[in-house]
Amino acid sequence: xxxxxxxxxxxxxxxxxxxxxxxxxxxxxxxxxxxxxxxxxxxxxxxxxxxxxxxxxxxxxxxxxxxxxxxxxxxxxxxxxxxxxxxxxxxxxxxxxxxxxxxxxxxxxxxxxxxxxxxxxxxxxxxxxxxxxxxxxxxxxxxxxxxxxxxxxxxxxxxxxxxxxxxxxxxxxxxxxxxxxxxxxxxxxxxxxxxxxxxxxxxxxxxxxxxxxxxxxxxxxxxxxxxxxxxxxxxxxxxxxxxxxxxxxxxxxxxxxxxxxxxxxxxxxxxxxxxxxxxxxxxxxxxxxx
Amino acid sequence: xxxxxxxxxxxxxxxxxxxxxxxxxxxxxxxxxxxxxxxxxxxxxxxxxxxxxxxxxxxxxxxxxxxxxxxxxxxxxxxxxxxxxxxxxxxxxxxxxxxxxxxxxxxxxxxxxxxxxxxxxxxxxxxxxxxxxxxxxxxxxxxxxxxxxxxxxxxxxxxxxxxxxxxxxxxxxxxxxxxxxxxxxxxxxxxxxxxxxxxxxxxxxxxxxxxxxxxxxxxxxxxxxxxxxxxxxxxxxxxxxxxxxxxxxxxxxxxxxxxxxxxxxxxxxxxxxxxxxxxxxxxxxxxxxxxxxxxxxxxxxxxxxxxxxxxxxxxxxxxxxxxxxxxxxxxxxxxxxxxxxxxxxxxxxxxxxxxxxxxxxxxxxxxxxxxxxxxxxxxxxxxxxxxxxxxxxxxxxxxxxxxxxxxxxxxxxxxxxxxx
Numbered sequence: 001x002x003x004x005x006x007x008x009x010x011x012x013x014x015x016x017x018x019x020x021x022x023x024x025x026x027x028x029x030x031x032x033x034x035x036x037x038x039x040x041x042x043x044x045x046x047x048x049x050x051x052x053x054x055x056x057x058x059x060x061x062x063x064x065x066x067x068x069x070x071x072x073x074x075x076x077x078x079x080x081x082x083x084x085x086x087x088x089x090x091x092x093x094x095x096x097x098x099x100x101x102x103x104x105x106x107x108x109x110x111x112x113x114x115x116x117x118x119x120x121x122x123x124x125x126x127x128x129x130x131x132x133x134x135x136x137x138x139x140x141x142x143x144x145x146x147x148x149x150x151x152x153x154x155x156x157x158x159x160x161x162x163x164x165x166x167x168x169x170x171x172x173x174x175x176x177x178x179x180x181x182x183x184x185x186x187x188x189x190x191x192x193x194x195x196x197x198x199x200x201x202x203x204x205x206x207x208x209x210x211x212x213x214x215x216x217x218x219x220x221x222x223x224x225x226x227x228x229x230x231x232x233x234x235x236x237x238x239x240x241x242x243x244x245x246x247x248x249x250x251x252x253x254x255x256x257x258x259x260x261x262x263x264x265x266x267x268x269x270x271x272x273x274x275x276x277x278x279x280x281x282x283x284x285x286x287x288x289x290x
Numbered sequence: 291x292x293x294x295x296x297x298x299x300x301x302x303x304x305x306x307x308x309x310x311x312x313x314x315x316x317x318x319x320x321x322x323x324x325x326x327x328x329x330x331x332x333x334x335x336x337x338x339x340x341x342x343x344x345x346x347x348x349x350x351x352x353x354x355x356x357x358x359x360x361x362x363x364x365x366x367x368x369x370x371x372x373x374x375x376x377x378x379x380x381x382x383x384x385x386x387x388x389x390x391x392x393x394x395x396x397x398x399x400x401x402x403x404x405x406x407x408x409x410x411x412x413x414x415x416x417x418x419x420x421x422x423x424x425x426x427x428x429x430x431x432x433x434x435x436x437x438x439x440x441x442x443x444x445x446x447x448x449x450x451x452x453x454x455x456x457x458x459x460x461x462x463x464x465x466x467x468x469x470x471x472x473x474x475x476x477x478x479x480x481x482x483x484x485x486x487x488x489x490x491x492x493x494x495x496x497x498x499x500x501x502x503x504x505x506x507x508x509x510x511x512x513x514x515x516x517x518x519x520x521x522x523x524x525x526x527x528x529x530x531x532x533x534x535x536x537x538x539x540x541x542x543x544x545x546x547x548x549x550x551x552x553x554x555x556x557x558x559x560x561x562x563x564x565x566x567x568x569x570x571x572x573x574x575x576x577x578x579x580x581x582x583x584x585x586x587x588x589x590x591x592x593x594x595x596x597x598x599x600x601x602x603x604x605x606x607x608x609x610x611x612x613x614x615x616x617x618x619x620x621x622x623x624x625x626x627x628x629x630x631x632x633x634x635x636x637x638x639x640x641x642x643x644x645x646x647x648x649x650x651x652x653x654x655x656x657x658x659x660x661x662x663x664x665x666x667x668x669x670x671x672x673x674x675x676x677x678x679x680x681x682x683x684x685x686x687x688x689x690x691x692x693x694x695x696x697x698x699x700x701x702x703x704x705x706x707x708x709x710x
Contacts, residue, residue: 039390039666061677126531127466127543144466146531149475151684237477238533239681254361255669257386 026270033263052264062265064240065248066272072155072244073223076162081216083163084170085208089200091171092178102175109168117232120161124148148234151241158233158242162223170215177211178204210284217280224273245269318606321348322376322595323359331629334622339613345606356380367392367598375601376610379424381415381591381661382668388418389666394597397422399608408615411590411659412632418664423596426632427614428623430591431652431659432487435544435552435562437462438574448574452491452517455551455579459527462550470527472540473553475518477680480536482662482672483589484553485679489514490587490660491580496675497663502704506675507697513581515682515689522683533683545569553578555591556655559648560628575651577658590659592632630656667703674699 036048056062091102108116123131124147132144147157181204189199227246230236236243236251249269253262324332329351336347352359360383366374367387379387387393397405400422405413408426416424440462441448449455459470474480486496494510497503505511521528529543537554544552545561547568552558563570577586595614597607613619620636623629625645630652636642637653665671678696681687687695 121534125534125539126529127539127548144530146529146534149531149533149684151681151686234534235476235478237676237680238684239477239686240677241684251669251673254364255357255673256667257364258670 029263029266032259033267035260037257037259039257048260052261053268055261056264056268061240061243062248065243065245068155068241068243069224069226069245072159072162072226072242073220075156076159076166076223077216077219079159079163080167080170080219081212083167084215085174085212087167087171088174088178089204091175105171106168108165109172111165113165113228114232116165117161117229120157120164121148121233124157149238151239154234154238154242158229161233162226162229166219166222170212170219173211173215173218174208177208180211181207213280213284217277217284220276220280221273224276225269245272317344317346318603319346319348320375320603320606320610321350321373322378322610323350323352323362323374324378325354325356325359326351327354328627331623331627335614335619338618338622339610342613343606343609345609347610350374363387367600370600372598372600372602374598375603375607377596377598379594379596381412381430381593382672384416384424384594384596385418385664385666385668387596388421388423392599393423394599394601394604395421395423396425396597396608400425407634408632409634409656409659411656411661412592412594415590415592415661415664416594416596418666424594425596425611425615426592426594427619428593428629429632429656429659430555430630431588431656432483432553432578432591433556433575433588433655434578435554435558436574436576437550437569437572439572440550448576449579451579452488452581456520456527459550460525463527465526466529467548469529469543469549471521471551471553472528472532472535472543472549473518473521474535474537474540475528475533475680475683476536477676478536479672479676481676481679483591485514485518485675486589486660486662487553487578487587488517491578491584492517493581493584497665497671497700497704499663504697504700504704506693506700510584511693511697512689515679515693518679519682519685519689533680556630556648556652557628560646563648575648575655577655585658587658587660588655590661592630594632665704671700671703674703 032045033052034047034049035045036051038044038046087105091098091105095101123129126132126144126146126149129144129147131147132141135141136144145153148154185203185207186199189203194202225246226244227250230242230244230247234242236247245265246269249262249265251262252258252265256262322332329349332349336349340346352362359378360380363374363377363379363383364386367377367390377387377393384393396416405422409429412426412429413422416422416426436448438448441458444458444461446458446461447454449458455471462468463470473484475484489496489511492510492514494508494514495505498505522530522532532540540549540552541554541558541561543549544554544558545567559573559575561567562573577588580586595611597604597611601607614623615633617633617635617639620631620633621639621641624631624636624642628646630649631637631642637649643649662668663671675696678687678692678699682689682692
């Protein structure tokens with residue numbers, strides 16, 4: 001047996017498994033997106049070309065879902081990148097109880113999203129919620145707000161919950177990046193007379209860029225696919241202001257049994273996610289070359 | 291054809307397949323998927339059935355979430371899976387599962403006399419295009435709770451109309467510590483249930499079951515939504531967060547003695563009257579109030595059983611349904627759970643009456659129960675209505691615009707022409 005065939009044989013099981021659970025369903029969804037599936041009497045597929053896609057471009061609900069998802073992804077990933085880096089820099093310093101502090105920072109990341117989404121829904125509740133209580137006591141509000149009941153605040157309340165939950169992920173990745181910066185480089189910067197702020201700006205942050213980019217890319221794709229958070233916290237309301245791309249495709253597919261349309265939404269969602277990832281990777285290559 | 295569908299649904303399908311495997315041989319083994327929380331009651335029904343017939347029943351524990359179980363059933367039926375014989379269905383699932391021919395019609399098996407033994411509205415929720423697909427086993431109906439003690443102290447009569455309700459709420463409330471009226475205003479199915487009660491109370495309708503006409507752009511529909519919007523308007527009787535409330539959020543406020551009126555489901559009664567409850571013995575319950583020309587009603591909910599067309603054990607499945615809907619089965623389901631039975635005779639049963647004294651009132655309220663429209667695309671129609679109602683309640687759109695859009699979208703879903 002040549003080395004080549006051996007390699008192929010070793011990779012084959014994993015490749016077949018991936019083909020069965022990823023490639024086949026994806027192809028099936030792409031196929032469905034060009035068909036209309038009738039359920040009356042018997043299940044029946046009719047070729048419909050681009051009908052479902054065309055329908056989605058004039059579907060206000062889909063456009064709203066795209067907008068919501070973009071705002072949610074942009075806002076939450078930006079906050080998480082900044083906060084995650086700050087936490088990582090703080091946790092990288094030596095201080096008493098650092099191990100405990102690191103463990104505590106990781107707790108939100110370890111909680112199941114559905115459970116913490118439910119908890120945040122109660123935190124934002126107008127009558128029982130702790131957020132309103134704190135703001136009222138601090139004199140920042142004169143009466144309780146229904147954070148999840150107002151179209152102007154609901155999406156940002158969801159961003160806050162997401163930031164709380166996933167900042168630890170960014171912290172973790174950036175912290176690993178920080179530990180990879182050789183002490184000798186920092187020493188050299190110190191010898192050259194750079195202040196702490198200058199070292200951060202000109203040495204640490206550029207060296208951190210690759211890990212930060214990885215973290216942001218992962219987070220962006222994840223936030224873009226957000227499903228459990230809106231499903232549990234708001235169900236997409238009020239007035240559809242928190243409905244995401246994933247939530248709408250799921251509803252179309254599984255609740256409305258509109259397989260063609262649900263698939264068309266899912267395909268578009270997937271393409272946009274791939275574009276997003278490709279843009280990030282291209283950006284990192286350029287950054288790496290510079 | 292069906293197998294190819296299976297591949298698209300691979301993930302969910304695996305779950306459904308794992309839920310149970312068909313077995314052959316005498317006696318038969320039936321399988322049914324129930325919410326995990328209801329398992330003890332279904333076990334008791336299954337044991338009784340096994341004693342009586344010798345057939346075994348696998349009670350498969352499913353998720354508690356109605357939506358998730360709906361998805362599991364959908365994936366399983368779509369794939370033609372034969373492992374789930376009996377389908378436990380919500381009041382709105384009948385058309386969705388019956389239209390593709392996934393359920394066995396039962397009207398030839400279940401005689402008129404047998405059908406007459408159930409609450410009429412509950413049985414009606416099992417019909418689609420003239421045929422019967424679902425036998426009810428428990429019912430639910432939207433009701434209005436009120437603080438009897440506060441009304442009596444203030445010398446106010448129990449309200450009969452929306453005007454009375456607003457007046458009494460205003461007289462007795464002192465927000466934010468005590469609110470007049472709490473209900474479910476979050477963008478979900480519960481909002482549709484509330485709106486339908488207020489809508490019928492104003493004499494309006496959503497989709498006419500006979501003509502198929504859509505009534506959302508009529509004056510009655512506007513008046514109904516205007517009432518709900520006004521509850522949190524300039525002089526509110528409902529808390530600002532009512533647009534985020536589902537059942538539990540609203541119930542807790544009422545339970546803590548912080549609301550005069552509560553629209554909710556019968557499960558609240560048991561909790562409110564339990565020992566240690568701050569409102570035990572202080573509350574009353576009735577159907578939603580009405581405007582002149584409207585009728586008092588409660589939206590019908592509840593659960594029933596149907597037979598999967600793919601089940602090779604139809605006769606045994608039917609026997610199981612008969613058992614679950616018998617007085618013995620109703621006792622097993624409702625005695626310890628506090629659920630409202632679907633069998634009329636169960637309301638007079640001394641054993642059930644002793645366990646749940648509320649049954650006497652419930653029976654009366656159930657006379658006013660109205661099912662939601664039987665549409666194969668109910669889920670979509672309901673979501674469309676929810677979004678437009680939510681937009682008006684959140685103050686994003688005026689009532690008439692929101693309802694005009696809702697009517698237009700609903701007509702598009704149903705494929706009917708606009709009113710002349």
